[in-house]
Amino acid sequence: MNKRAFLAGLALAVAAGIGTLFWLGHREHDVAPVSSIVRPDESIQLVERGRYLARLGNCMGCHTEPGGAPYAGGRALPTPFGTFYGPNLTPDPEHGLGRWSAEDFWRALHHGKAPDGRLLYPAFPYPSYRYVSREDADALYAYLRSLPAVAKPDRDHDLAFPYDQRWLVAVWRAFYFRPTEREAAVAGQSEEWLRGRYLVEGLAHCAECHTPRNRLGAMVPEAGLAGSLIGGQSWYAPPLTGDRKTGLGEWTRQDIVDLLKTGISRHSHAAGPMAEAVHQGFQYASDADLDAMAAYLKSLPAAGTDTAALSAAAPASLMELGGKLYEQHCAQCHGADGKGQPPAWPPLAGNLSVVAVAPDNAIHMVLSGGFAPSTAGNPQPHGMPPFAQALGDQDVAAVVTYIRQSWGNQASAVSLPEVRRVREAVR
Amino acid sequence: MPFVLHKYKLLWGLAAMALAAPLAAQQSGKLEPNTMAARMAACTACHGSQGRAGPDGYYPRIAGKPADYLYNQLVYFRSGQRQYRPMQNLLEHMSDDYLRQIAEWFSGQHPPYADPSPSRLPAAVLDRGRQLVMEGDPRRGVPACVACHGASLTGVLPAVPALVGLPHDYISSQFGAWTNGLRKAIEPDCMADIARRMTPEDVSAVAGWLSSQPVRSATPSSGLPAPPPMECGSQMRVEVRQ
Numbered sequence: 283m284n285k286r287a288f289l290a291g292l293a294l295a296v297a298a299g300i301g302t303l304f305w306l307g308h309r310e311h312d313v314a315p316v317s318s319i320v321r322p323d324e325s326i327q328l329v330e331r332g333r334y335l336a337r338l339g340n341c342m343g344c345h346t347e348p349g350g351a352p353y354a355g356g357r358a359l360p361t362p363f364g365t366f367y368g369p370n371l372t373p374d375p376e377h378g379l380g381r382w383s384a385e386d387f388w389r390a391l392h393h394g395k396a397p398d399g400r401l402l403y404p405a406f407p408y409p410s411y412r413y414v415s416r417e418d419a420d421a422l423y424a425y426l427r428s429l430p431a432v433a434k435p436d437r438d439h440d441l442a443f444p445y446d447q448r449w450l451v452a453v454w455r456a457f458y459f460r461p462t463e464r465e466a467a468v469a470g471q472s473e474e475w476l477r478g479r480y481l482v483e484g485l486a487h488c489a490e491c492h493t494p495r496n497r498l499g500a501m502v503p504e505a506g507l508a509g510s511l512i513g514g515q516s517w518y519a520p521p522l523t524g525d526r527k528t529g530l531g532e533w534t535r536q537d538i539v540d541l542l543k544t545g546i547s548r549h550s551h552a553a554g555p556m557a558e559a560v561h562q563g564f565q566y567a568s569d570a571d572l573d574a575m576a577a578y579l580k581s582l583p584a585a586g587t588d589t590a591a592l593s594a595a596a597p598a599s600l601m602e603l604g605g606k607l608y609e610q611h612c613a614q615c616h617g618a619d620g621k622g623q624p625p626a627w628p629p630l631a632g633n634l635s636v637v638a639v640a641p642d643n644a645i646h647m648v649l650s651g652g653f654a655p656s657t658a659g660n661p662q663p664h665g666m667p668p669f670a671q672a673l674g675d676q677d678v679a680a681v682v683t684y685i686r687q688s689w690g691n692q693a694s695a696v697s698l699p700e701v702r703r704v705r706e707a708v709r
Numbered sequence: 710m711p712f713v714l715h716k717y718k719l720l721w722g723l724a725a726m727a728l729a730a731p732l733a734a735q736q737s738g739k740l741e742p743n744t745m746a747a748r749m750a751a752c753t754a755c756h757g758s759q760g761r762a763g764p765d766g767y768y769p770r771i772a773g774k775p776a777d778y779l780y781n782q783l784v785y786f787r788s789g790q791r792q793y794r795p796m797q798n799l800l801e802h803m804s805d806d807y808l809r810q811i812a813e814w815f816s817g818q819h820p821p822y823a824d825p826s827p828s829r830l831p832a833a834v835l836d837r838g839r840q841l842v843m844e845g846d847p848r849r850g851v852p853a854c855v856a857c858h859g860a861s862l863t864g865v866l867p868a869v870p871a872l873v874g875l876p877h878d879y880i881s882s883q884f885g886a887w888t889n890g891l892r893k894a895i896e897p898d899c900m901a902d903i904a905r906r907m908t909p910e911d912v913s914a915v916a917g918w919l920s921s922q923p924v925r926s927a928t929p930s931s932g933l934p935a936p937p938p939m940e941c942g943s944q945m946r947v948e949v950r951q
Contacts, residue, residue, distance in 0.1 A: 348797075349788025545802075561802040614740060615750070626742035650795070651751050655802035662807055664742070665751025668795055672754075709794065 307401065307452025310393050310461050325424060332425025335418055338571070339485040340563035343555075344368030344406075354378075354432035359405055360514035363499060364441030366405040374431040387423040388416060393461055401451040403439070404459070409501060412462055413484035458500035478578025481571060482507075486563075491519035491555060508585040511640050516707035517554040518640040523585040527637055530579055538576035539569065544659030546625045550633045551654040551663075553647060561655035591639040596683045596695035604684025607677055611669065612685075620689040626664045631689035641696045644682045645704040648673070670708065675701045745814045751799055752811075761820040766876045772818035775929050777868035779812035781894070781943050790893040791886075822874050822924040830917040834910075838918030841911055842872075849906045852938040854915070857899075862919070864929035868944055874924045880916035895942030902939070 336342075336353075345368040347356035355370035372378040379387065386397040394408035395401060402408065414422075444450060465483060468476075482488045492507040499513070509521035509528070521529035530538065533549060541547040542564040545557060552560045564572065595601075609618070612630075616622045620631035630636050635643035651668035654660060673681070679696040686693035740747040746759075753760060755768045762770035771779060785791035787800040787808070800808070828835055842862070845853035855862060857869055864871035872880075886892035887904035894900065904912075937944075 348801075349790060557802045615747075623742050626747065650798045651754075652799060652801075653751065653803060656804040656807040661804065662745075662748055662810065664748045665799065667751045667754030668798070670795070708798070 303453055303456045306456035307454070307459075308395075308399075328421050328424040329428045330425075331418075332421035332423070332428075334566070335422050335485060336425055337563050337566045338481070339487065340559050341371070341422075342562050343558055345371050351430075351432045351434065353426065353429055354434045355436055356434065361405060361499070362513040363445040364439060365514075366403065366439045366441075367437040369436040370432065370434050371426050372429045372432045372434075373427050374433050377433055377435045378431060379426060380431060382423075384420050384423045387426075388419045391419050391422075392463075394455070394459065401448065401455065403448070403451060404454070404499070405439075407487040407490045409459060410484055410487035410490055413465055413480065415464075415480075418485065454498060454500070458498070472577075474574045474577050475581060477571070478574035478576070481575050482578050486575065488522065492522050506585055507579075507582060508587055509638065511642065512555060514707075515555065516642050516646055516704045518635075518638050518642045519556070520634040520638050520643075521585060521587045522579050523582045523587065524580070525584040525587045527632070528587040528591045528634065528639065529584065530582075531584060532632070533580075535573060535576040535580055538579055539572045540659075542567070542572045542575065543569070543657070545655040545657050545663065546628070546660050548624045549629070550635055551628045553635065553643060553652055553654070557652070557655045560657060565655070565657040565659065587639065591637060591694070592692050593687075593694035596687055600680050600683050600695060601687065603677070604680035604682075605688075607673070607681040608684050608688075611672075612681065615664075615666075616685075620685065620691075625660065630685045631691060636685050637691045637693045639693070641682055641686060641694065641700055642704055644685060645678060645696065645701055646708060648678055648682060649705060650708050670705070675705065678705075745810075749811065749814065752815075755795075757820075759818040759820040760815045761818075762823065762874070762876070766826075767878050767882075769876065769879045770822075770874050771815045772820055773927055773929075774816060774870050775864055775866050775868050776809075776812045776816035777866075778864070778870045779815055780809050781868060783808040783812060785892075785894065792891045822927070825874075825921050825923055826877075828877065828917040828921040830914070834914045835918050835921070837911070838914035838916075841915050842918060846907075846911070851903055851906050851911075854919075856935075857933070857937045857939075857941075859930040859933070861930070862922070863924075863927040865933055866929050866931050869929070871927045871929065872919050873922045874927055875920060877916045877920040880919055881912050884912040884916075895945070897940050897942050899939040899941035 342352065342357075344357050344359055344366075345353050345355050347354075347358075350356055351372070353371040355368050357368045359366040359368065370378040373380045375381050382390075382397060389395050389397070390402060390406075391408060391411040391414050393412070394404065394406065439446070465479060471479075489501055489503075489507060491512050492509060493501040493503070494505045494508060494510040495501055495513070507522040509519060509523075511518050523529040524531045526532055533547070537547045537549060541550075541552055542560060544565070545552045545560045551557075615627040616630050617627075620629060622629040635647070638644075647666060649668065649670040651666040653665045654663040656663055669678070675698050678701045679698055682701075683695045685691065686696065740750060746753075749760075752771075755763050756771050757763050757768070760770060760772035762768060762772075782791060783800060783803075784805070786793060786796040787803060789797060830838075841851065842854040845851045845856070854872055857865070858872050859865045859869070862872045883892060883900075884904045884907065887898075887901040890901075892901075907915075
């Protein structure tokens with residue numbers, strides 16, 4: 283009898299636990315829903331506003347594959363959990379958003395749910411987009427409705443077990459997602475700062491790359507924009523905090539605006555995913571919005587990343603080999619003093635990508651080379667040659683160690699496994 | 710964090726390794742910033758100074774090729790229609806305007822040609838190669854190379870490339886890429902159709918004969934004496950654009 287009562291109690295407790303998780307994973311905040319209030323005479327302006335916002339947020343980054351129809355989906359997003367494929371956002375009724383209402387679209391951005399209630403994977407960055415206002419969501423919706431419909435079916439995500447079990451998203455959300463209507467109120471901040479925070483934390487979704495994540499891929503909000511490896515891509519998003527060596531401490535507002543607008547600044551160039559964000563997005567943003575973002579970023583305090591990145595000196599033999607290779611392959615453009623010749627050739631002394639706690643970006647650039655994005659402000663960027671075939675792993679480790687420990691740079695020496703990890707990813 | 714590796718990424722890596730012999734960044738003289746020669750250092754590291762061809766027998770000459778041909782290839786690399794990871798990495802964030810300027814700059818370069826390396830293929834095979842280039846293989850529906858690429862094989866404006874001055878390995882690997890869909894042009898994709906009609910022996914014979922021809926000048930012809938035997942999407946696109 284006792285055993286029976288115990289089992290019944292246990293079953294009840296388990297059911298209650300599951301019920302709580304389900305509720306936490308599916309809850310929405312209890313503010314009365316705002317309905318779309320668009321007058322027809324506003325619709326053209328709304329579409330233009332939406333076009334602007336879609337660029338600023340680089341929606342194409344996931345929703346357009348290279349050479350594919352705009353916003354018709356298919357772009358691969360590699361992550362530590364598998365590869366996601368951005369869905370079709372064109373108004374095709376079968377394969378796109380043709381049957382979605384403005385309300386449905388808002389719910390997806392804000393609550394991370396499809397119209398049928400299905401929970402969306404947070405690879406779609408709704409933990410950031412939850413801050414996007416209803417007005418901006420409506421503008422994005424209007425813009426997407428104005429695109430030509432493309433009958434292209436979505437490609438299924440290619441995820442490892444257990445991440446392919448969509449119902450588990452409810453559990454993830456129960457722990458890591460809080461539906462919120464807007465960011466916390468702060469007293470005494472300017473309109474500009476508030477606008478900057480709204481863009482940085484919302485549509486521009488900077489935190490999705492620049493905030494560290496835990497093992498289950500959830501951002502660690504208390505860490506702030508302190509820099510993070512971008513899982514699955516072998517790129518490191520540097521700190522945007524006020525740290526002097528590894529963050530934006532020595533950058534002026536104008537330096538930040540320059541990088542976002544043109545892809546280059548006097549400190550460093552945009553590369554990898556940031557080059558894409560500039561090329562497809564930020565170069566089209568208004569100076570006022572970029573300046574607001576810079577104002578907000580410049581207000582962030584240091585996060586202690588300088589100390590974390592500081593490292594002991596590398597073995598002399600490694601530095602000697604690195605120095606020789608640098609002289610042979612790099613010094614012509616970047617200079618024996620590491621100062622480069624900006625804007626053509628970026629400095630390596632004090633370059634955020636060079637002194638970062640993770641050496642991935644510097645290794646990546648040495649292996650793959652690359653151009654800064656071509657933008658209206660820098661239409662003909664200079665190219666860095668790829669050295670993946672000319673230099674072996676040991677040489678790459680040596681030359682990257684050399685640039686990380688010369689001219690006042692004091693970042694860690696590079697190991698062979700670190701080079702191999704990036705080489706695997708760039709193939 | 711674990712890194713996810715695509716199957717095709719691995720294959721691509723292997724293919725790139727197999728094709729790409731070690732290269733040495735060879736620049737002539739000091740680069741002056743804000744010149745096209747300096748901007749293009751990422752290209753000339755493999756394709757040689759001014760795009761004259763790499764020293765390793767794989768990277769093709771791009772100097773002097775018709776600008777529309779080069780522009781098409783840059784666009785195809787960027788979109789992945791022509792798959793070669795190192796090129797795609799470099800071109801990812803480039804505007805159409807800059808790609809056009811790059812194509813025009815390389816098209817305007819005319820560095821001297823290196824002497825061709827004599828082919829190691831038997832004379833009978835090279836003779837078969839010459840026959841295919843000059844006459845094609847009507848039984849298989851393979852047109853003569855000269856019918857589109859010009860009687861001197863130096864290309865035809867606006868967008869047909871020269872076939873002389875290219876390394877054997879580069880030519881034969883392009884036929885492989887057309888056959889298995891790694892190099893695609895706008896439909897109708899004439900070269901893919903032709904490549905699928907040819908045997909591996911024929912490809913080798915053509916590559917051997919073409920790569921062993923000496924080149925004195927490779928100025929593209931301004932036009933063909935007769936209409937081309939096949940329709941090619943990449944040529945029609947150029948005509949539409951003009």
